Amino acid sequence: MTAPDDSTVRSASCLRANMVRALLDQDSVTSESVAAAFAAVPRHRFAPEASLDLVYDLHRTVPVKQDAHGLDISVMSAAHLQGVMLEQAAIQPGMNVLEIGSGGYNAALIQELVGGAGAVTTVDIDRDVIDRARRCLDDAGYSQVKTVLADGESGVADGAPYDRIIVTAAAWDIAPSWISGLTDNGRLVVPLTLRGTTRSIAFDRDGEGLLGCSYRLARFVPMQGQGAATEERKELLRDGVAVQSDDARVRLAAQALNHALDTPRLLQWSGAAYDLPDELELYLALNLPRAARLHASHDIVDNGLVEASALLGVPALVTEDSIAYRTRRENQSTGGFESGVVAHGPHAKNLAEQYVELLRTWAHHHRLRGAAEIRYLPGPAASSLPPGSVAKRHGVVAVTWH
Ligand SMILES: C[S@@+](CC[C@H](N)C(=O)[O-])C[C@H]1O[C@@H](n2cnc3c(N)ncnc32)[C@H](O)[C@@H]1O
Incomplete structure (x- = not known):
């Protein structure tokens, strides 16, 4: 490997010092020892082919x-x-x-x-x-x-x-x-x-x-x-729309679900606050009785078929012919957001009601950072598990909410 020249070393040192400050400012790093480690290791020496700007960008992978x-x-x-x-x-x-x-x-x-x-x-x-x-x-x-x-x-x-x-x-x-x-x-x-x-x-x-x-x-x-995840199933419903699930209770019937998306949508608002999106997402993913994940492309969202919540994937409740997933809207009176559900298919009403109930329960009882207690119990899973538990190959992940 060739040694970097002086100007590269100088700008890398400057970028590294900025990176450490930003990591501390954003609370990604909170201890002196971790900050000192980031300050000591020349990150660019581990990605010599990448630009310094990319290497020292806090949020981008190389x-x-x-x-x-x-x-x-x-x-x-x-x-x-x-x-x-x-x-x-x-x-x-x-x-x-x-x-x-x-x-x-x-x-x-x-x-x-x-x-x-x-x-x-x-x-x-x-x-x-x-x-x-x-x-x-x-x-x-x-x-x-x-x-x-x-x-x-x-x-x-x-x-x-x-x-x-x-x-x-x-x-x-x-x-x-x-x-x-x-x-x-x-x-x-x-x-x-x-x-x-x-x-x-x-x-x-x-x-x-x-x-x-x-x-x-x-x-x-x-x-x-x-250890690769062979349990993950993914079905393309049409160009730009996919559902995935590792929930053994879920059958992903691509044709029927695709057909459901063409039927009129049912929109039901929860009246409950939507915030702490990562906390809510974990709660929904683990408590929906038949959980899948709906993904949609920008084109699909732009033409109004699926809500923007699906751009990064959104927890969905599915049956063989119906689907419900979360959306949100601005809450004019509080200045925040309200959660809601979009549902399609013959069982849309029933799925939307179940989903909205979970949105309300979370907002009223668990809307806190770090509210989930996560345990891993090795060994075979019982034939029926409580909500919040997920059977894995070698054990069960059991999550309860404060
Ligand atoms: C995100 S990268 C690791 C980044 C790295 N820790 C760093 O310093 O930035 C993930 C790595 O996991 C490796 N990997 C994937 N499955 C693995 C396995 N079963 N055993 C060991 N390594 C694995 C991949 O080859 C890949 O290099």
Whole structure:
């Protein structure tokens, strides 16, 4: 790797100082130790082919590798999300940390946090990625970080138990090795996908299982290998409209649902406040009795067929021939927003009523940041689970709301 010239080093240092200030201003970083790590590691040395502006943009990822369809399978994660997850991890000097999903930069940040007495192992399933991470780590002066080529689903036994395991790809489930690979007081930070929406959850060990202590909205490239989410089904209804679900109770009947969208819409307002969108989304996704996710393109939204709430995907309640999903409107009297439901199909009225009831329950009882308590219980799921629980391959995610 060629050494960067003086002006690049100067502008990178300046951009890095600005990045650290902005991470602190936006509360992505709240501790001195994490701020110091971001200030110490030259982020651009881990993406030498990218522009400095992109590398030091807080909210943008830096592409590393795409699949045959051009979809990202490896990126350098956005700095703000790395900051949030490192704060969730609460890493202390001297700790032994495993990172699953590599790139080099985050491992270097972790090395700064654990210091000379600690140890960092980073594992990636992709040879190109791990070789590149190795080169960047050596080039930036972090040769003590251990790099491993393997499927992180099995953990990295050589080095276990770990005080912290940080997963940096979206996981559909929690691999048993991630729990058994932790020390008794260990913490797992993992972007876990629940009914199509992902939260970075910090879990502490709780007997055989895990108890969540914080969660934050997160977006990540998907986990590959043994842990890949084969349970996710996706159906294209028409160009620009798709539904997806991993809920075993849901049958995605593409033709009938597409037909439903052409029938007149039923619009029902809840009278309840719409805010804290990520909190509400998690509540809806886990409490709808037959949950799917509706996605629509800008063209479809612009021509009025589907509401803008579906641009990034919105929790939907579906039957074989009907669908209901959330929308919102300005509330003139409060200055905020009111939630509502759009429904189509022969069962539109019934679905809209069920959905509106959930919007009201959330707004009246749980409209708080951090109101969800998330547990992971390893082992087979009971045949019927309470609302808020999701059966996974190796256990059950059980969420209750305060
Ligand atoms: C968002 S990138 C990691 C970013 C990185 N931590 C950084 O420093 O910015 C996600 C990585 O996870 C890797 N990955 C996906 N599935 C994996 C698995 N089963 N085991 C290990 N790595 C995996 C991908 O190859 C990809 O490089």
